[in-house]
Every structure is written in C-alpha cells, then in structure tokens.
Amino acid sequence: MASLNDLSARFYSYNKMYSYEMRLQSFADWPFREECQCTPEMMATAGFVHCPSVNEPDVACCFFCLRELEGWEPEDNPWSEHIKRSPNCGFLAMKKDFGELTVAEFYHLEQERLRIYIVCHQPYMYINSTKKEMSSLFTFHRARVVTEWFDVY
Known part of the structure; x- marks a missing residue:
C-alpha cells in the first residue's frame, strides 16, 4: 500500500483524472482484460487509476x-467494490461527465477531494493545524483549481 508521501504525490497528480481517458491510459499494464468484470474500461469508469x-x-x-x-479477481465488479469500500466517495455521487461540470461544481468537488485527503490521509496535519493555516491551505487550493480549470478550457 502507498506511503503518506505517495498519497500526497497522487493527490496532486490525480487532479487530471476527472477525465475517463486519462484514467483508462493508466491501465496499459493491467493484468485483467477480456471476459472479466474488472476490465480497464470498467475500472476507469468506476473512477480507478x-x-x-x-x-x-x-x-x-x-x-x-x-x-x-x-x-482483484476476474469476477469483481469495480463499481460494487468501490461502493462497498468507500460509500461516501464524491466521485460515486457525480452525476455529470467532467466536461459538463461548471466551474462552481468542479471547485466544490476539488474542495471535497482536498477535505477527504486532509482528514483521512493527513490527520496529524488536520489536528495540529490552526483554523488560519487550514484556511490558507484551502485558499491556495482554490487558486490552483481555478487555474487548472482554465488550463483545460
């Protein structure tokens, strides 16, 4: 499993993974192919990289x-496994494709992604930070999100 440094790197690199095509590209060496539930296409559709x-x-x-x-086993369904293991994941609740999101919707999703990362994967940072430090982090993240949105479009 990933270390904390790996998770930090993933968090910042995965912002491009709202795109199904980008997620699918990551499965070039995936060991399961045809006649499986967990094909690269199904994995990418379920939000996996x-x-x-x-x-x-x-x-x-x-x-x-x-x-x-x-x-993973050939009969594992990526959607079912994702829902079972992480029922509150914001990606699972997303009702639109990435290209259909408004700036406000994208911003809200990215804020939720950051909150999950901080609370679940960086608890010491969260517990030991002041309200001002956390506010500063969210302000920095907001600027990054807006910049990335306009880079895409």
Whole structure:
C-alpha cells in the first residue's frame, strides 16, 4: 500500500483524472482484460487509476477518495467494490461527465477531494493545524483549481 508521501504525490497528480481517458491510459499494464468484470474500461469508469508496485501488480486507486484496492479477481465488479469500500466517495455521487461540470461544481468537488485527503490521509496535519493555516491551505487550493480549470478550457 502507498506511503503518506505517495498519497500526497497522487493527490496532486490525480487532479487530471476527472477525465475517463486519462484514467483508462493508466491501465496499459493491467493484468485483467477480456471476459472479466474488472476490465480497464470498467475500472476507469468506476473512477480507478492503476498504480501497481513490483509486488502488487493489480493495485487500483480511486483518484477522488484515494481508496486503494488490491487482490482483484476476474469476477469483481469495480463499481460494487468501490461502493462497498468507500460509500461516501464524491466521485460515486457525480452525476455529470467532467466536461459538463461548471466551474462552481468542479471547485466544490476539488474542495471535497482536498477535505477527504486532509482528514483521512493527513490527520496529524488536520489536528495540529490552526483554523488560519487550514484556511490558507484551502485558499491556495482554490487558486490552483481555478487555474487548472482554465488550463483545460
């Protein structure tokens, strides 16, 4: 499983993974192909990115909630597994494709993604930070989100 540094790097690199095509590209070396529930297409549709290691070639991580799943079996359904393991993931509740999101909707999703990352994966930072420090972090993140949105469009 990923270290805290790996999770930090993933959080910042996964902002491009709202795109189905970008997620699908990550599954070039995915061990499951045809006649499986967990094909690259199904994995990408369910919000997963392939993030293998030498010892774990089938690790997939949700770009939104950063939930890692491994030990996939051919009959595993990515949507079902994602819902079972991370029922409150914001990606699962998304009703639109990325290209249909407004700036406000994208901003809200990115703020939720940041909140999940901080609370679930950086609890010491969250607990030991002042309200002003957290506000500063969210302000920085807001500026980054708006810049990235306009870079895409």
